[in-house]
Amino acid sequence: MAAAKRKVGNLLALAVLSYLTVGPKHPYELSRLLREHQDDRSFRFNHGSLYMVIQQLAKAGFVAEQATMREGQRPERTVYAITDAGRAELRDWLRELVGSPDHEYPHFVAALSLIAALPPDEAVALLRQRSLRLGEQRAEISALVDGAAGVHPLFLVEEEYRIALLDAEIAFVARFIGQITDPETGWGPQWAAFHAGSLDKGDES
Amino acid sequence: MAAAKRKVGNLLALAVLSYLTVGPKHPYELSRLLREHQDDRSFRFNHGSLYMVIQQLAKAGFVAEQATMREGQRPERTVYAITDAGRAELRDWLRELVGSPDHEYPHFVAALSLIAALPPDEAVALLRQRSLRLGEQRAEISALVDGAAGVHPLFLVEEEYRIALLDAEIAFVARFIGQITDPETGWGPQWAAFHAGSLDKGDES
DNA sequence: GACTGAATAGTCAGAGTCAACTAATCTGAG
DNA sequence: CTCAGATTAGTTGACTCTGACTATTCAGTC
Numbered sequence: 001m002a003a004a005k006r007k008v009g010n011l012l013a014l015a016v017l018s019y020l021t022v023g024p025k026h027p028y029e030l031s032r033l034l035r036e037h038q039d040d041r042s043f044r045f046n047h048g049s050l051y052m053v054i055q056q057l058a059k060a061g062f063v064a065e066q067a068t069m070r071e072g073q074r075p076e077r078t079v080y081a082i083t084d085a086g087r088a089e090l091r092d093w094l095r096e097l098v099g100s101p102d103h104e105y106p107h108f109v110a111a112l113s114l115i116a117a118l119p120p121d122e123a124v125a126l127l128r129q130r131s132l133r134l135g136e137q138r139a140e141i142s143a144l145v146d147g148a149a150g151v152h153p154l155f156l157v158e159e160e161y162r163i164a165l166l167d168a169e170i171a172f173v174a175r176f177i178g179q180i181t182d183p184e185t186g187w188g189p190q191w192a193a194f195h196a197g198s199l200d201k202g203d204e205s
Numbered sequence: 206m207a208a209a210k211r212k213v214g215n216l217l218a219l220a221v222l223s224y225l226t227v228g229p230k231h232p233y234e235l236s237r238l239l240r241e242h243q244d245d246r247s248f249r250f251n252h253g254s255l256y257m258v259i260q261q262l263a264k265a266g267f268v269a270e271q272a273t274m275r276e277g278q279r280p281e282r283t284v285y286a287i288t289d290a291g292r293a294e295l296r297d298w299l300r301e302l303v304g305s306p307d308h309e310y311p312h313f314v315a316a317l318s319l320i321a322a323l324p325p326d327e328a329v330a331l332l333r334q335r336s337l338r339l340g341e342q343r344a345e346i347s348a349l350v351d352g353a354a355g356v357h358p359l360f361l362v363e364e365e366y367r368i369a370l371l372d373a374e375i376a377f378v379a380r381f382i383g384q385i386t387d388p389e390t391g392w393g394p395q396w397a398a399f400h401a402g403s404l405d406k407g408d409e410s
Numbered sequence: 411g412a413c414t415g416a417a418t419a420g421t422c423a424g425a426g427t428c429a430a431c432t433a434a435t436c437t438g439a440g
Numbered sequence: 441c442t443c444a445g446a447t448t449a450g451t452t453g454a455c456t457c458t459g460a461c462t463a464t465t466c467a468g469t470c
Binding site: 011014015018021039041042043044090091094095097098099100101102103104105106107108109110111112113114115116117118122123126127129130133134137152153154155157158160161162164165167168169171172176179187190191194 | 216219220223226244246247248249295296299300302303304305306307308309310311312313314315316317318319320321322323327328331332334335338339342357358359360362363365366367369370372373374376377381384392395396399
Binding site for chain 1: 456457458459460
């Protein structure tokens, strides 16, 4: 529907286009910038795919090879500049990403959909462990945000978002543990029954 | 660290193993079950990769070819059964997924990290649009959950989780819009300035 | 002035993913 | 009876991704 397929699908390409709006760069410089600004927290980044993505962008006409210079006896450094089509793609893509949430597949959703395959007491133990880890992640991000005094909060908004999601997940996990263990309305016994019997989702009696 | 690399990485394999604990099945039956139970909401599923994943599982020794039968003149249907190694893998993988959250890359995180590249008023318009869409998604899931009366809530827990995340995101977006537009502490003007000037993340004065 | 480790710069094979295609069989309308 | 369309069942090929590998240069140090 809304999401026409992009010529270059990898989100890393979006980051590349964004850095190139500032000025032409060669691949390694992009790599360094991405690492320095810790964009690897937001974009799936590995050195290899960067070159791939730049090639794809070039083929699609979103960036253009500007010059091939050689400094000392180092390998050639090809400098790329963003094109008008590239600027258009950047804006359009960003608009789509911000304006239209799309269905994603977090690992925990998959895990939850099959969690009945574990015995209930083990599930509870693991959920408690998850909760601790989530708390640690939250603390790490907080530290990171606090450590970046002087940076305008606009440039940390993605970390605030992560924190919001983490808080929601922590709360959810706590509620879920409650539902399993609460002796009043507890699911524990029924769960154990499911577990002993068939693992079918019970759409027939 | 904790996450030793799985022989079969695709989460679809986890769903397959789970269905095979109930009994041996042939690929197409798995495909039908996955669709019927709407597991395509939790697992990235397309017909083609299913056959791939089953081959990988067979190579890794997690499932074994049980029989190759032929009914009428239809193509062969190879029936697969889970092995002991497969059952172990299923439990171990599930434990890891539940107990250890891992760093993921939601599209919106990427979008937020670059959102300063849009003019602030456009960003606000898009965020409002997102908020509406998120509300629609939430309503859809609610309807789906309500429509599934009779199914034990344990089997809908992944949808409850989605709702929790959606609510958190809706709240976050509202706060963010507030920060941009609030004339008291509003970021709007500064944003516009950033936008006019360099798009550098401002790590130096 | 030669050695070591880190940084620079890029390539590549293997594995994985996805959409499109083939091809048979079943179902029901006319 | 026969034809269209849905369903069943699986294959293929183009594209993408990732981790590992190569090779040069620079900074420090003994």
